Amino acid sequence: MKKTGITLCLLAMSVGLTSVVSAQTQLPNSDFEDIQSISGVADNGGQPYNYEYDSLGQGWISGNPVNRYLEIDHIFMKDTSFTHSGSHAIVMRTDSIGPVVAVGNAGLGEFVFNESNPFASIVFGAPFADRPHAFAGWYTYKSVGGVAPSDGDDRLINGDSLLILCYLTKWNSTLEKRDTVALASWTSSETVTDYTEFMIPFNYFSSDVPDSANVMFLSSSLGYVADFSERPFGVKGSTLVIDDIRMHYSGAGFDEYAELNGTAYTVGKKVVVRLEELPSDASVRIVDMAGRNLVSRQLSDKESTFELAYSGIAFVIVRSEKGTLTRKLYIH
Template sequence: MLRKILLSTIAICCLYGCIKDAPLNPEADIETFTIDRSQLTSDVFIDQVNRKVMLYLKPDAFDKGVAPVLTLSAGASVTPASGDSIFFDNGNVPEYTVTSASGENKKTYLVEVVAIGEWKWAFEKWEINDKDKYQYLVENDGNLVWSSGNPGVALSGVPKNPEGYPLRATTDKYEGTYAAELLTMPGTALSNLVGIKLFAGSLFLGNFDSQSAFLEPLKATQFGQPYQGRPRSFTGWYKYAPGASYQDKAGNIIPGMHDSCAIYAVLYSGTTRLDATNIHTSDRIIATAKLPDGSGRGNFTRFDIPFTFLPGKIPRGDMMMAIVASSSKDGDTYRGAIGSRLVLDSLEITQ
């Protein structure tokens, strides 16, 4: 009996010692940011890479302010507190400071209200990510409405400079100073380990969820921004040069196969974004406008594609508009030709 008591005492002491000595959580993340859906035109997106919370608010919510409810990394604290109201008057950009349970780490998240006024883009303003050095598009009002696969490619060990990524600015433009250049590039030693032999250059309206980049890469591309009205056509300028050798997902060259680009717009219902797994198949799709021929174009070529509405579909209520472009149309399944190059300029959705 005495032996059992001694063993039990030792076990309890060991357990207490483990609990006592367990390090406090060093993470300082905002994991969820919840607002009443009646105040939103699209789901909230937390950009963990750039520490931004992207809000898509209805006008009344913007004018009156909102009271978000947050969940954080275990044991972390935040200022202002979860449930406190934040306001956007006089150009105010709210921010949240999260302190980890251990007290060792702090992160500051900016809250940005995203809105698209004129559905027309010249691709003139580019910035460089501080950490990974890829380029990304910024609107003149500072909004981030465009995204790409660059944040995902950054995880694969590419060189940390703008030339190491498949989307970047180019002075080979139709008008203005810059255009968007999309390149299909070879994979890296790290990406090859998970079966990714190439990266197609991509550009799309929406967000890239870096948290899903390796586990569910097709779901990481979240297409679309809130849209109102009835679109008439999708217009713009492009040039395209396919790479020399088309390859399958395993990297095998397929003789006689030629790469082609993809440029399309999709209008769909709801506020939750579609992604690369369902952007062509969802029953929420209302209308599409797709470039019919993605073969090579040596000079800048204009496209003016009318939207085709699906039978019985009417544009009304909450809707999203996706615009997607890729230097290899099969790039979402890691097929294409290394060296394929697409240049885009002066895109517009007309009504």
């Protein structure tokens, strides 16, 4: 088990991992019952102190371990009153370290501290080779709102929001990079006091079988930043609790959708979505690599254009009862 340290937030990246294909594969320690107590003595400017914290096993990590010596909100809890089942659940709270927001986070991978860019200290990825239909689990969430940041940014004034993200990748040996096979992402600003099930459909971008699964939970969705050039946002006290996650397979309303006839492409900073026919219930989501919504709305025309103040990889997901259209685009 690798020791973890406090970091402000995280950059989710895939790693090159392989696995053996198996039917209805599940993620390790998906009930979060494997929690290890770690203790020792550290030096603080010549003053030794005892430290003790709880760490998730089997590849689950966080930038915010429970260090009971530090009097800040902690990410892991053992209080059974907060669990959906068993004795343990993950608790993630947004706090602050001086003037900088520190977002509660957890995911699959390893923590390797990057001194030049602490935001890139967490590398995500675990072996996984299957094609589930949805990413599911149980959660509660406290959304703290009504607070506008001092710099006038109004993105949080109506309430903080959680982020649950799972994407499946496969190593492309020809191009020596990871290809995104499927994405399941969800944000919500609704406060939920009792354990409630979430089930997020995967949107597949290829017919490949993945070799790696990547998971990220954030108590504040705007806390995901790539490096020091961006500023994480969140409201202190926003709290996400997760328990009993699972990969959901066919048989309960998440069978493969037919593909809508159409396409999506970029023209500069604009994304164009063009359908051969427009189902009355068609909606579009454009999300970034962190699963954050760039666009989310109903479609009213066969051809729609969206101008984005964003550069990088984006996923276009058009859904209706008649089928789906998914495209992975690079916006310059």
